[in-house]
Structure formats: structure tokens, C-alpha cells
Amino acid sequence: MSNGKVTSIDxxxxxxxxxxxxxxxxxxxxxxxxxxxxxxxxKSIGNLTLIVCTPGYRDKFLMDRLFETDLVSxxxxxxxxxxxxxxxxxxxxxxxxRQLFPMGTWAEKVRAGxxxxxxxxxxxxxxxxxxxxxxxxLEEPKPKLTLNGKxxxxxxxxxxxxxxxxxxxxxPLGNVEFRHTGTINQCDIAMAGKYTxxxxxxxxxxxxxxxxxVGCPGIFVDAVIQxxxxxxxxxxxxxxxxxxxILEPEEGAAE
Amino acid sequence: MSDQLESRVIIAKRCALEMKDxxxxxxxxxxxxxxADYLPPGVNVFLHxxxxxxxxxxxxxxxDADSDRTNASxxxxxxxxxxxxxxxxxxxxxxxNGYIKTSILGGLxxxxxxxxxxxxxxxxxxxxxxxxxAMDLCYGVPRIIAALQHIDKAGSSKVKRRTELPLTGxxxxxxxxxxxxxxxxxxxxxxxxxxxxxxxxxxxxAITEARFEVAPDFKPMPI
Numbered sequence: 014m015s016n017g018k019v020t021s022i023d024x025x026x027x028x029x030x031x032x033x034x035x036x037x038x039x040x041x042x043x044x045x046x047x048x049x050x051x052x053x054x055x056k057s058i059g060n061l062t063l064i065v066c067t068p069g070y071r072d073k074f075l076m077d078r079l080f081e082t083d084l085v086s087x088x089x090x091x092x093x094x095x096x097x098x099x100x101x102x103x104x105x106x107x108x109x110x111r112q113l114f115p116m117g118t119w120a121e122k123v124r125a126g127x128x129x130x131x132x133x134x135x136x137x138x139x140x141x142x143x144x145x146x147x148x149x150x151l152e153e154p155k156p157k158l159t160l161n162g163k164x165x166x167x168x169x170x171x172x173x174x175x176x177x178x179x180x181x182x183x184x185p186l187g188n189v190e191f192r193h194t195g196t197i198n199q200c201d202i203a204m205a206g207k208y209t210x211x212x213x214x215x216x217x218x219x220x221x222x223x224x225x226x227v228g229c230p231g232i233f234v235d236a237v238i239q240x241x242x243x244x245x246x247x248x249x250x251x252x253x254x255x256x257x258x259i260l261e262p263e264e265g266a267a268e
Numbered sequence: 269m270s271d272q273l274e275s276r277v278i279i280a281k282r283c284a285l286e287m288k289d290x291x292x293x294x295x296x297x298x299x300x301x302x303x304a305d306y307l308p309p310g311v312n313v314f315l316h317x318x319x320x321x322x323x324x325x326x327x328x329x330x331x332d333a334d335s336d337r338t339n340a341s342x343x344x345x346x347x348x349x350x351x352x353x354x355x356x357x358x359x360x361x362x363x364x365n366g367y368i369k370t371s372i373l374g375g376l377x378x379x380x381x382x383x384x385x386x387x388x389x390x391x392x393x394x395x396x397x398x399x400x401x402a403m404d405l406c407y408g409v410p411r412i413i414a415a416l417q418h419i420d421k422a423g424s425s426k427v428k429r430r431t432e433l434p435l436t437g438x439x440x441x442x443x444x445x446x447x448x449x450x451x452x453x454x455x456x457x458x459x460x461x462x463x464x465x466x467x468x469x470x471x472x473x474a475i476t477e478a479r480f481e482v483a484p485d486f487k488p489m490p491i
Contacts, residue, residue: 040319040338040342040356041319041338041340041341041342042338042342043319043335043336043338043342044336066356067398067400070342071342090398091398091399091400091401092397092398092399092400093396093397093398094396094397094398095342095398095400100396100397103394103396104391104392104394104396105392113398113399114399115399115401115402115403115404115407116318116356116360116399116400116401116404117357117360117361117363117364117401117404118404120356120357120360121357121360124357136407137364137403137404137407137408138403138407140435140438141403141434141435141436141437141438144434147395147434148395181336191336192334192336192337193334193336193337193353194317194319194320194321194336194337194338194339194353195336196320196353196354196355196356197319197320197355197356198355198356198357200355201355201356201357243335246335247333247334247335249335250333250335250344251330251333251335251344254330254333254343254344255330259327259343259344260327260330260333260344261330262330263330263331
């Protein structure tokens with residue numbers, strides 16, 4: 014069996030350029046493609062339009078460093094302040110935020126992008142997000158439509174030049190398996206990218222992932238790259254949670 | 269215990285009494301999340317976590333913390349028997365379409381009509397910090413409980429005649445729980461149901477901008 018879609022991080026990430034529209038799997042810090050983010054920070058690829066559910070977690074941790082190093086010129090998200098880097102970039106006008114979306118709206122816009130739809134009709138925020146002064150950077154008022162007597166926002170689909178998701182295991186066909194809450198909307202993000210990279214803890218042979226456990230079918234994935242192993246990834250997150258006072262240091266943990 | 273810590277505990281304890289055994293509930297960031305620590309004995313609820321879990325439970329030991337099992341605050345969690353994972357879009361569909369019956373949310377301001385503001389203040393001329401999942405909850409969850417301090421740091425009532433900040437939800441709040449009082453939001457305005465033990469109706473009027481009626485069975489907060 015050939016390596017199929019399995020490739021090096023340098024090869025896969027060479028598709029991310031200055032000015033790219035980049036979509037990343039993530040939810041308040043979890044499920045991030047860790048090594049890919051480190052690679053982008055290291056290569057200092059900037060002027061990115063970043064499309065993420067939330068912009069990372071607290072400070073100095075993974076995605077937050079994209080903002081701390083001024084690599085993001087525009088953010089399309091539900092929040093600006095889950096990380097301090099994003100919050101600072103927004104408040105000091107280093108980063109454009111045209112509007113914020115309710116998280117469910119953001120997720121459906123991404124799904125629409127992946128599913129080949131032009132957009133969706135969303136009732137959430139009517140009478141609130143269409144009020145004057147809420148989004149001063151928005152050139153036009155948010156478009157609305159009335160259907161069967163009910164008012165909706167017409168929300169355009171979101172797509173990206175490059176999407177990077179993070180899963181547990183992937184095979185050379187690009188099939189990806191997720192663990193626990195790591196599923197988030199990684200598959201929708203994969204589908205919404207013109208070029209999609211799956212960063213995973215483990216690369217396994219074709220057939221190793223039971224078909225009913227494939228969370229993102231390989232047809233939506235262009236490249237598979239080796240991320241941190243699961244023990245390495247657990248250690249990375251545990252150490253960050255200990256640093257932030259969310260978990261006790263390991264020595265003190267009850268058996 | 270500082271006054272502020274004390275008031276957070278009062279709110280969390282009172283919120284816990286709103287949860288019934290077997291309820292599926294979404295708890296917002298901050299004080300509402302800590303309400304789960306004060307559930308009465310025998311009351312077990314299924315907590316919904318926006319990232320995609322019903323049945324979210326407490327913090328694991330450090331050695332058991334799994335980087336792929338996290339809650340809506342980005343912190344490690346455990347899950348209770350009967351828990352279910354789902355995708356982000358399914359999780360938000362459950363919120364938007366009324367499948368999650370109760371949510372307890374923090375607030376910056378709440379008013380006589382049950383309008384809730386909790387996502388934006390002006391900072392450096394920008395609305396900040398962001399919406400997250402709160403607007404989807406206010407839109408779709410039939411029973412929204414607003415949990416907030418009665419008075420802000422400047423001494424102003426957060427229970428107002430009319431909210432001034434950008435709203436999270438319009439006419440969505442059914443019950444308001446503060447560190448001083450509990451109100452229901454009725455069709456004709458607020459109804460004072462409870463006050464902190466030792467506080468009179470007049471004490472509550474003195475610290476509340478909103479107008480309110482007093483319930484016939486008005487009583488001290490049972491905490």
C-alpha cells in the first residue's frame with residue numbers, strides 16, 4: 014500500500030500562503046491542529062483571514078500565538094476574546110472583525126460551505142444583530158428575508174482556501190476518526206476547504222478504522238500529516254491546564 | 269469570605285434549587301457553572317455542553333484528564349453514565365430548536381420585559397468580548413434563568429427598567445436570580461418571589477431600578 018495522502022507537514026502546509034483564508038478545527042482551545050499552528054507561527058505566514066469557532070484559549074497556547082505574533086488580519090468567528098492575543102489584536106485594531114456570529118450560526122455557515130449551499134436562513138439574533146451600531150465595520154446591513162411570516166438573516170456560506178482539522182487516527186485514504194468531544198465540526202471544516210489537511214495523533218493502515226467510526230470520510234481530505242501522539246497531546250493540554258490552575262500538578266493528584 | 273465571593277455562592281446555591289432530577293440543562297460560564305456544585309442530594313441532571321455533549325460531569329484527576337474530552341469552557345471534564353456526544357451543529361440544533369429545556373445564564377443587565385444583555389460592553393470603542401453560544405440559547409431554550417449580581421461595581425442596579433447594552437435575547441428570561449432576590453418575569457412585568465433572608469420588600473425596592481409586583485407567597489430565599 015502506498016502512503017496515499019500521507020505527507021510531510023512542510024509539503025502539506027506549503028499550501029498556506031500569506032493572505033490565505035484559513036479554517037481551523039477548534040473549540041475554546043480544544044481540538045486544534047497543534048503542530049500545524051506551530052508551523053505557521055514558526056514560518057511567520059501572515060495576513061491570514063482566520064475562520065474559527067472561537068479564537069483559542071487564554072494565552073500563550075497554540076492558536077493564541079497566531080494572534081500574539083500578528084499573523085491574523087481578519088477574524089470570522091463567534092467571539093473575539095476566548096484568548097488574550099485575539100482580544101488584544103481586536104481592541105488595538107490590528108485585526109479586522111466585520112461582525113460576530115452566534116456560534117450556531119457560524120457552525121451552519123461552515124456546514125453550508127462544505128455542503129455546496131449558497132447560504133442559510135437563520136432566525137437567531139433578529140432584532141438584535143440588525144440594530145444600528147452593533148457592527149460598525151459592516152459595509153452593508155445584514156440581509157434579511159421573510160418566509161411564512163417569519164424573519165430570518167440570509168447568511169452566506171463560509172469556505173476556505175485551506176482547512177486544517179485535527180483527529181485521532183487517519184489512514185492513507187484520508188479517513189479520520191475522532192475521540193470524545195474532539196468531533197466538534199471537524200468534518201464540516203474539512204468539507205469547506207478547497208485544500209484540506211488532517212493532522213492526527215496516529216496514522217494507521219487502510220482498514221484499521223472501522224467504517225462506522227470514520228468521522229470524516231477520506232474524500233474530504235487532501236493530506237494527512239503526523240501530529241503529536243496521543244500521550245504527547247494529553248501532556249501538552251494537561252500541562253497547560255496545570256499552568257492555568259484548572260488542574261492540580263500531577264504529584265498532588267489523587268490516585 | 270469577600271462580599272463578592274459570598275454573593276456568587278448565594279446565586280449559585282439558589283440556582284441549584286431550580287434544577288430537578290433528570291433535567292437536561294445548559295449552564296453558562298461563571299456563576300451558573302458553579303450551581304452544579306450545590307445540587308440538592310438525590311438531584312442528578314444531564315448537563316449540556318455546547319461543544320457536543322449531554323451528560324457532562326466534573327473535573328477528572330490530572331492523570332485522567334483527556335485532551336479530547338473537554339467542556340464548553342475548554343476545561344477537562346468527565347461524563348456521567350448515559351452521556352451522549354454529538355457534533356457541534358447537532359448540539360446547536362438542540363439549543364436552537366428547543367430540545368434543551370432550561371438554561372441558566374450570567375448577565376450584565378436584565379429588564380422588566382425579560383430582555384437579557386450579556387455579550388457586549390464597549391471597550392476601546394469596540395463591542396467586546398463576543399457572542400459564543402448565548403444567543404442561540406436565548407433564542408431556542410424555553411426556560412432561561414438569568415443569574416447575576418443585583419448591583420454592579422458602581423452601585424447601580426443590574427435589574428433595570430430597560431436594558432441599554434446590546435441584547436443577547438429579547439423577552440427570553442423567565443426567572444431572575446440575584447444575590448438579593450428572585451423575580452419571575454410575568455406578562456405584565458416582574459414579580460418578586462423571594463428576598464435574601466433579612467431583606468424586606470422595601471429593601472429590594474431601594475436597590476432595584478426595575479418596577480415589580482410582590483407575589484402573594486413572597487418568602488425568604490431558601491438557601
